Each structure stands twice: as structure tokens, then as C-alpha cells.
Amino acid sequence: xxxxxxxxxxxxxxxxxxxxxxxxxxxxxxxxxxxxxxxxxxxxxxxxxxxxxxxxxxxxxxxxxxxxxxxxxxxxxxxxxxxxxxxxxxxxxxxxxxxxxxxxxxxxxxxxxxxxxxxxxxxxxxxxxxxxxxxxxxxxxxxxxxxxxxxxxxxxxxxxxxxxxxxxxxxxxxxxxxxxxxxxxxxxxxxxxxxxxxxxxxxxxxxxxxxxxxxxxxxxxxxxxxxxxxxxxxxxxxxxxxxxxxxxxxxxxxxxxxxxxxxxxxxxxxxxxxxxxxxxxxxxxxxxxxxxxxxxxxxxxxxxxxxxxxxx
Amino acid sequence: xxxxxxxxxxxxxxxxxxxxxxxxxxxxxxxxxxxxxxxxxxxxxxxxxxxxxxxxxxxxxxxxxxxxxxxxxxxxxxxxxxxxxxxxxxxxxxxxxxxxxxxxxxxxxxxxxxxxxxxxxxxxxxxxxxxxxxxxxxxxxxxxxxxxxxxxxxxxxxxxxxxxxxxxxxxxxxxxxxx
Numbered sequence: 001x002x003x004x005x006x007x008x009x010x011x012x013x014x015x016x017x018x019x020x021x022x023x024x025x026x027x028x029x030x031x032x033x034x035x036x037x038x039x040x041x042x043x044x045x046x047x048x049x050x051x052x053x054x055x056x057x058x059x060x061x062x063x064x065x066x067x068x069x070x071x072x073x074x075x076x077x078x079x080x081x082x083x084x085x086x087x088x089x090x091x092x093x094x095x096x097x098x099x100x101x102x103x104x105x106x107x108x109x110x111x112x113x114x115x116x117x118x119x120x121x122x123x124x125x126x127x128x129x130x131x132x133x134x135x136x137x138x139x140x141x142x143x144x145x146x147x148x149x150x151x152x153x154x155x156x157x158x159x160x161x162x163x164x165x166x167x168x169x170x171x172x173x174x175x176x177x178x179x180x181x182x183x184x185x186x187x188x189x190x191x192x193x194x195x196x197x198x199x200x201x202x203x204x205x206x207x208x209x210x211x212x213x214x215x216x217x218x219x220x221x222x223x224x225x226x227x228x229x230x231x232x233x234x235x236x237x238x239x240x241x242x243x244x245x246x247x248x249x250x251x252x253x254x255x256x257x258x259x260x261x262x263x264x265x266x267x268x269x270x271x272x273x274x275x276x277x278x279x280x281x282x283x284x285x286x287x288x289x290x291x292x293x294x295x296x297x298x299x300x301x302x303x304x305x306x307x308x309x310x311x312x
Numbered sequence: 313x314x315x316x317x318x319x320x321x322x323x324x325x326x327x328x329x330x331x332x333x334x335x336x337x338x339x340x341x342x343x344x345x346x347x348x349x350x351x352x353x354x355x356x357x358x359x360x361x362x363x364x365x366x367x368x369x370x371x372x373x374x375x376x377x378x379x380x381x382x383x384x385x386x387x388x389x390x391x392x393x394x395x396x397x398x399x400x401x402x403x404x405x406x407x408x409x410x411x412x413x414x415x416x417x418x419x420x421x422x423x424x425x426x427x428x429x430x431x432x433x434x435x436x437x438x439x440x441x442x443x444x445x446x447x448x449x450x451x452x453x454x455x456x457x458x459x460x461x462x463x464x465x466x467x468x469x470x471x472x473x474x475x476x477x478x479x480x481x482x483x484x485x486x487x488x489x490x491x
Contacts, residue, residue: 003394029380029397038433041383302385305394 011136012177028296044071054080067296141174156183164223189213193234217237222261248274321484326446327462332364345410346375351398356477377402386425407435418444419454
């Protein structure tokens with residue numbers, strides 16, 4: 001059987017189509033396991049994983065932690081706010097100090113784009129990017145695409161629109177890479193000010209009219225409005241954003257067919273999406289959360305298989 | 313590489329009939345029993361026995377499952393080959409059941425150890441038995457023995473036993489392969 005072509009998961013950009021299929025097929029088995037009475041397997045019981053979160057996160061950190069525990073790995077957690085980073089320690093020094101404690105794998109979230117790539121050039125441990133600034137969030141994209149695959153059987157040829165703050169979204173970029181690699185048709189939709197220039201070069205179309213985008217697609221992936229990443233004002237007011245790019249039930253009812261609703265969370269209820277849409281039968285938001293654990297288990301299992309026993 | 317035929321399709325069939333008969337002797341109507349094949353190759357054997365028990369003995373409510381042991385193996389990260397996981401299909405409760413674990417070849421016993429651990433994730437069976445088609449009796453690493461066995465084979469270390477099934481390999485046959 002083929003193994004992953006990479007030793008680190010830094011971004012979807014670096015994965016092959018075969019890698020994506022291998023991750024999904026492995027996640028299928030883990031999904032069955034996490035629905036058993038005992039949800040734990042002993043595969044990674046000799047692996048130590050450090051979760052380094054230089055930026056706040058709740059759901060991603062919990063999902064990784066649960067995945068690690070279900071694989072029987074030993075874990076240590078680190079958050080920048082309570083560490084020597086605040087005393088001026090460099091990223092490489094921080095990580096090397098943690099690795100000196102015989103850590104095999106690092107799951108890192110960092111506010112700076114490229115932090116994972118930088119680290120991979122300086123340390124030998126396997127790195128999983130859990131979000132680097134506005135760059136990539138590969139495991140989120142994997143679980144998003146896996147959820148589409150689960151619902152539709154195949155991603156190829158599916159029409160997906162990514163709606164909202166494309167500019168600041170690492171989820172959007174990773175999703176575009178993953179969906180395009182698997183042959184999906186992708187559009188992005190949002191205010192002009194939040195659509196990056198030259199986004200078409202990634203093979204996606206831009207649609208500024210929300211109703212037209214929704215009518216075209218089979219799946220709508222709503223993105224959170226990331227107020228914390230906006231140094232400038234990108235749209236006049238939240239109220240105006242809601243009027244133009246907020247998805248509500250009345251809007252969905254005007255479409256000729258029902259569409260599947262996705263959201264990476266956390267949801268700003270009433271902003272990018274209303275509660276009746278988020279909680280509707282067409283929403284697969286909670287499936288995404290469940291699939292996140294299976295996908296992260298698959299990624300860590302496949303990367304761990306490349307860390308040979310006797311190299312430790 | 314040379315190969316020697318150990319059992320033909322006809323001989324395999326006789327052994328399968330005998331194993332099915334032994335299972336019925338011990339488990340009667342299989343009310344509280346279940347067959348679980350170890351993926352991937354043990355499932356073929358389990359499926360064959362399931363059909364004999366269903367057709368010849370009318371045990372059509374027999375519980376049958378497939379168990380994948382990949383994530384429970386003790387050689388993860390030790391070999392050069394990536395371990396491919398297979399499907400697990402156990403759609404009944406194993407708690408308090410008499411489970412017959414089924415595999416084609418019993419060699420070191422490590423797969424069976426993994427299967428015992430994996431099975432515990434589904435509950436606590438009241439009894440677990442082991443059925444194998446071929447027992448390579450002098451090759452054990454662990455103290456594991458079958459309760460039902462097709463044929464004992466003495467093979468040296470650079471030999472291996474290959475079990476072929478019609479549905480997967482085009483013929484029913486068992487070969488002793490010399491590497």
C-alpha cells in the first residue's frame with residue numbers, strides 16, 4: 001500500500017490527489033472506530049504529540065486532542081499566552097525545547113502564514129499545520145471535503161460555492177486546493193473588498209451576487225466573518241453584510257432545489273448564517289465536527305507510520 | 313520461488329464441511345453465538361463456513377461479522393510496508409456472546425492477539441474460540457492455540473502458506489511457498 005508523499009502536513013498545496021484519497025479511506029475506518037462502544041485504538045501508544053497553539057482555538061484544539069487520545073498517543077499542550085514566547089523566545093527555540101522532551105509530532109497553530117513551513121526546515125519532528133495565519137488550514141479542508149464525499153459519494157464535478165471573507169480565510173484557500181485537486185467546480189462569493197485579486201488563477205470563479213451563487217451550487221460553504229483579522233473596514237457595517245451576504249431560510253426557499261450548508265465554525269449566528277439555516281436538515285455542520293476527529297486521526301496515523309520505531 | 317500444493321479445492325471442501333460440523337456440535341443453533349472473520353483473508357473462510365451453516369444446517373439467523381485488526385497490530389512503524397486498514401462490519405452486540413474468531417493461517421499468533429484486543433472494543437464476549445484452516449504449529453510467538461483447525465502444517469521459516477479462495481484468487485487451493 002502506498003504511503004503519504006509527505007512527512008509533514010503543512011498545507012493541502014503539498015498533497016497529491018492520491019494522498020487525499022488515502023487520508024479519506026483511512027478516515028473511513030476511523031469513523032467506524034469512533035462509533036464503537038470503546039473508541040480507542042492502541043496504534044500511537046509510543047508516540048508523543050505536542051499541541052502548540054500560538055493562537056487561540058477551541059474546536060480545532062479539542063478535535064486534535066480527542067483524535068490523539070483515541071489513537072492512544074501521549075500529549076502535551078502549550079499555549080503561547082502562558083509561555084516564554086511572551087518573554088521573547090524564538091519559535092525554533094520554543095519548539096526545540098519541547099522536542100528535547102522526546103516529542104515525535106507537533107501540531108501547531110500560529111498567527112503567521114508559513115510558520116509551519118519555516119519550522120519544518122529547522123526541526124526533524126513531523127509537523128501538522130493546524131492553521132497558519134490566513135494561509136492554510138489543511139485538516140479543516142480535509143474534513144470539509146470528506147463531509148462532501150460522505151454526503152454525495154464523490155467530489156468530482158460537484159458545484160461548491162465558498163461564501164464570505166475569502167481574503168482572511170485559511171479555510172477558503174485550503175478548501176480551494178483540495179476541491180480543485182479532486183475535480184470539483186468552485187466559485188467564491190463575497191464583497192469585492194474581501195475577494196483577493198487574482199483568485200481566478202487558482203481555477204475558481206468569482207460571483208458577487210449571493211442569490212446567483214446559491215442557485216448555481218449544490219453545496220454552500222459559509223465562512224465566518226473574521227473581525228479579529230480585519231485591520232481595516234472591509235464593508236460598511238455588519239448589518240449591510242448580513243443583507244448582502246447573509247444566508248437565511250427565506251433566501252434558500254427561493255432556490256429551485258435544496259442545497260447543502262456547511263460552516264467551519266464558530267458560527268456568528270445571524271451574521272453569515274441564520275439559526276434556522278444552521279440547524280436545518282440541509283446543514284451538515286455537526287457532521288463536519290464529527291468527521292474532524294476521524295480525519296485528524298487518519299492524518300496523525302499516516303504521518304506516524306513514517307516515523308520509524310528505531311529512529312527514536 | 314517454488315510452490316507445493318498442500319490442499320486441493322476438493323480437500324478444502326471436505327475440511328470446511330468437517331469444521332462446520334464441529335461448530336454445530338458445540339454451538340447447536342447458534343442462538344448466542346457469532347462467527348467473526350479476521351480481515352482480510354479470514355473473512356473469506358468465515359464466509360464459506362457461514363454459507364455451509366446456512367444452507368446445510370438451516371442456521372439462517374446466524375450472526376456473522378468481519379473484524380479489521382490493523383490499528384491494533386503490534387508491528388505498526390516496524391515494517392517497511394504501510395498497513396492498509398480494511399472494513400469492520402459487526403452489526404450485532406458481542407457482549408455475552410460466544411464468539412468464534414476465524415482466520416485462514418495461524419502463524420505467530422500476533423494477529424490473533426490483536427484481534428482479541430480489537431474485539432474488546434465491541435464489548436465483553438462470554439467466550440471466544442479460535443478457528444483456523446491452517447495451523448503452522450511450530451511458529452508461534454505467543455501462547456495461542458486454535459479450538460478448531462483444518463490442517464496442521466510444519467513449515468520452516470522461509471516458507472509460507474498461501475491460501476487461495478475462488479472469490480478472490482480464482483481457485484480454492486492451499487500452497488506451501490518457498491521464498
